[in-house]
Amino acid sequence: MTNFDTSTSMESPLRHRVAHTNAANAGVVMKEDKYRGHLNLRGNPQDAAFTSAVEKVLGVALPMAPSSSVRNGDTVVYWLCPNEWLLIVANGTQGQVEADLRSAMDGQHIAVTDISSGQTLVNLSGTGLTELMQKSTVYDCHESNFPVGKVVQTTFAKTGTTMCKLEDGSYDLVIRRSFSDYFFLWLRDASDEYGLSVA
Amino acid sequence: MHHIYCPYCEEMREEEEYSYTGEAHIERPKDPAAISDEAWADYMFFRSNPRGIHHEMWYHAAGCRRYFNATRDTQSYKVHETYKMGEMPSITAETLAQAKGDAS
Numbered sequence: 438m439t440n441f442d443t444s445t446s447m448e449s450p451l452r453h454r455v456a457h458t459n460a461a462n463a464g465v466v467m468k469e470d471k472y473r474g475h476l477n478l479r480g481n482p483q484d485a486a487f488t489s490a491v492e493k494v495l496g497v498a499l500p501m502a503p504s505s506s507v508r509n510g511d512t513v514v515y516w517l518c519p520n521e522w523l524l525i526v527a528n529g530t531q532g533q534v535e536a537d538l539r540s541a542m543d544g545q546h547i548a549v550t551d552i553s554s555g556q557t558l559v560n561l562s563g564t565g566l567t568e569l570m571q572k573s574t575v576y577d578c579h580e581s582n583f584p585v586g587k588v589v590q591t592t593f594a595k596t597g598t599t600m601c602k603l604e605d606g607s608y609d610l611v612i613r614r615s616f617s618d619y620f621f622l623w624l625r626d627a628s629d630e631y632g633l634s635v636a
Numbered sequence: 637m638h639h640i641y642c643p644y645c646e647e648m649r650e651e652e653e654y655s656y657t658g659e660a661h662i663e664r665p666k667d668p669a670a671i672s673d674e675a676w677a678d679y680m681f682f683r684s685n686p687r688g689i690h691h692e693m694w695y696h697a698a699g700c701r702r703y704f705n706a707t708r709d710t711q712s713y714k715v716h717e718t719y720k721m722g723e724m725p726s727i728t729a730e731t732l733a734q735a736k737g738d739a740s
Binding site: 503504517518519521575576590591592597 | 644645649
């Protein structure tokens with residue numbers, strides 16, 4: 438058995454993979470950004486009252502272009518569809534952000550849903566990353582098609598994922614809690630030839 | 637390897653991300669109680685099954701999770717166009733026949 442993270446009462450979906458490392462110079466490095474707050478936001482993008490209220494709470498305007506994202510410190514906003522966004526906020530602040538959004542948009546036809554416990558954020562980096570992505574996803578991850586900041590919802594080893602390219606060339610993947618173990622087993626198998634390190 | 641254009645994501649995506657959800661532009665009868673059983677059954681169960689151009693709904697299941705419409709050739713599987721819900725197709729069997737007639 439591997440080490441379990443017992444430092445908190447919360448359990449990350451990938452808690453049992455914390456100490457797993459099988460290569461000194463691993464070509465693929467996985468780092469879970471655990472316990473982040475995930476909020477799903479829906480509203481009418483044509484309604485100025487909605488967009489201005491969200492901007493007031495988050496400090497940034499909602500990304501309106503397809504497959505785009507914005508960042509403001511610890512807060513990340515992903516475009517999911519023309520009237521749906523994913524907000525990823527600092528650990529523990531999601532309750533306050535949700536309350537702030539609700540009070541700012543009081544009376545409007547909107548939805549804010551806390552989905553923090555249903556999914557987790559995983560960062561993938563390393564020299565073997567390009568080839569790993571080619572094996573794992575049907576989406577074209579070449580930089581001409583997948584620039585920094587772009588958000589793509591697609592399949593990763595047949596399971597759904599939302600992925601975002603970061604400035605350092607790594608990817609942030611939002612994966613389902615219920616698929617996290619499958620995701621990890623796939624990752625371990627697919628990265629076998631490059632070596633996998635779990636930071 | 638078959639790419640289909642999502643009108644909401646505004647780019648070509650792999651077919652694996654989509655699922656087919658049946659014939660498009662089927663309008664629910666405004667007053668179901670007022671129509672005959674035959675008309676209701678026709679709305680409920682019977683679908684056209686054309687050889688050639690077909691207007692149908694697709695669902696971007698692994699992407700933006702939006703339904704949209706597609707004009708597809710059932711013989712060649714060629715997707716002529718995709719368009720948002722609520723819009724009408726610009727390519728139909730008639731416009732294609734017309735274009736073919738103009739070319740010859």
